[in-house]
Amino acid sequence: MLNPCDPAFVAALASRLPDGTLSDPEPRYLTEPRGRWLGKAGTIARPRSVAEVAEIVRSCATSRVGIIPWGGGTGLVGGQIMTEGPTPLVLSLERMAGLRGAYPAEDVLVVEAGMILADAHAEAAKLNRLFPLTLASEGTCRIGGNLASNAGGLNVLRYGNARDLCLGLEVVLPDGTVWNGLTRLRKDNAGYDLRHLMIGSEGTLGVITAASLRLHPIPASKVVAMLVVPDPAAALRLLGLAGGRLPGMISAFELIHRTGFDFLAETLPDLRAPFDPVPDWLVLIELGLPAGLELERAMASLYDEASDAGLVLDGVIATSAAQAAALWHLREAIPEANRRIGAVSSHDISLPLSAVPDFIRAAPAALAGLGEWRINCFGHLGDGNLHYNVFPIKGRSRKDHDHQREAVKTCVHDLVHAMGGSVAAEHGVGRLKTGDLARYGDPGKLAAMRAIKAALDPHGIMNPGAVLARN
Template structure:
């Protein structure tokens, strides 16, 4: 690295635009799970897009690898530098302006460092709704959401982050700025470049701003917690509720008894919503402009109970009760931590095949190690399951984590056999960059490598993530 590069960057970025102190850098060098740790020469922290572009042009010319990082809430090591110490972090947290809110056009234009919760609040203040909702919305950034094509609990109704984007502003690896920040709903002019950057995990450039879709704010919602006998019944209930509520069905989450038990054991203030335990539960929500959500949900669940599809159900009678039901789902991941080491598999399956996948995966894991505790939950409405494995009682956490690849291949082979994906919403990052080559054919891998090379011929943009050059 050129000896004078820090001085040049300081002149571009100003006194707060660089982080060089090891103590200040340390929290940014480890991923959210603590699974990956790296080193970085320093971090670039621009307050203006023009400054970022100038800094990246300088780094690119000097051949310095760059690793973009937003809220550092990712789960696959995609924003963590390697251990060489050569890479430089690109932090977007000072790019935090909400540039425009257009209720008439149903759009909001924001910079990449804005927290998801801030964008939701700005939309709400304008009488609109930004549809992406995640458990980490108070700490994850829009840039991170875009770079991983984040999902969340409302994909069933609104789609992933990709479906919320009308235009992007992006700094390319060599410092050039792509002005793609358009608010057009229709723009049929060839290749839609924005979709290459969404889900690319910062390997093609740094997203600095986005024009996002807004939606009418729902007039109300109805939330229910239902007991079902098995996963097949949950999938059947999904079909029933879709038929009854149509597009008003905004969420449909699967919860296992073991996961609920972890939440009740480790998360203060949580209560069991139903009188008797059940092997499986469904948490569902209907939200719309109409005022009849509660009646629609009550009628649909009443019929499902009469038909034996649902054993019991609790419908929230207030916003506070609805929040309490949702907390049981949102606490699921955190409640696994006190139980020891956990191997997490973020997968997606075509909805009709979900029950078959769960049965096959559970049988295979138990045949390999009967002591492993399976915690399978997630967004059944869009086919996304978190097939997590908690260590056997009394086992060594280190020994269990050492079996990561063993269980990943076991689970992912079954996912592949069910025409699914080994990464539904978390991305590939460092965790799955090699493993994905087992499931994508050579043509697909070659096309992705060509895209990477076209945008980043020097291989300096978040190297070693998503695709190997």
């Protein structure tokens, strides 16, 4: 049973912390990007050191006060917002944003969890290296939140999720103990790997305060192309062809449906598609090549072979950095167009690669039983992650379908589950999908998760209600 973060608790905690660590709640800590929830907090804690984080967590554990870890506030599943239950303390690491160490010979950066992702990119660039985690929110999101949610983004195909870019962590555990796991080792089999337990746990098992990040060489050159494909099955075959010809060199492989460009034309008309009329299916591909390989020849050769095989019908190959940026801007603007149109239900799903075309064929028929829709399907085909978003037809708004939102979501998620996929691909579970986790999760896994939560956080103070619904 949790207690509220009331004035008496705040006053007692403030007496043990430096001035300015605690402050009254501000709206930015209590809202989330989609505007679906309005959170609450008794105080906002903004510590400057791991010792202060430990004191805050220890005090909350003693008094049974819930803690909501807050990164950049960019999460889309409500993990940073608590709307029900006793008023919690919101813990932000934004003042812990420093660089603790740079090790160019090891390709490692050690950073505090409050560092903004774009700043981590800049620190890596100073070493002539790349930290390849790339997200639309990189100017706002923070490393701690990226790791807590195991963020994915555009370059998972080549570099992996956030999990694959982390060697070690410093974490404050739910009783206030500091786990000093900030290793830079590539190999360490000394017992359980707590790093992988904490990554993706969404702040329910501890507070990440620092991380050792893996860096990569910057490709000597890169080329971007937007290619017209007959259908998703052809796009998947194109991915296989590209991977065979250029192994390890595909940085991104994005599948885009024409509806995305229709939405851009409706909401952001200054953005022009490179094709008129816009075809049904396109692929945006980026290659990053090492020195010694001719960039444009590699892409042109891939195009010619794919065209001969009937996998590509047309295409545009960027011949400058500006053209490449323009093609990427089209892809990155689609989520903004989606927001302006207003989805009835948005789905962050992943599927086995070979099941992607079957899902894309089957889902519209399944949804037709619930009404008429516009569907915007796009995403990271290289790792099987689709953003499958369902919109009202022209002339109607999502408010007209509020009563159907749950039915639409269930229809899509049931099909994903039946095809061996996941309904929480790269945005996590948060509070939005706790019911989905209970519905689709393996019983053995769920039992193990609850046992781990009970062992590490017996009082349930860490992000209560996130990932595992409160009993």
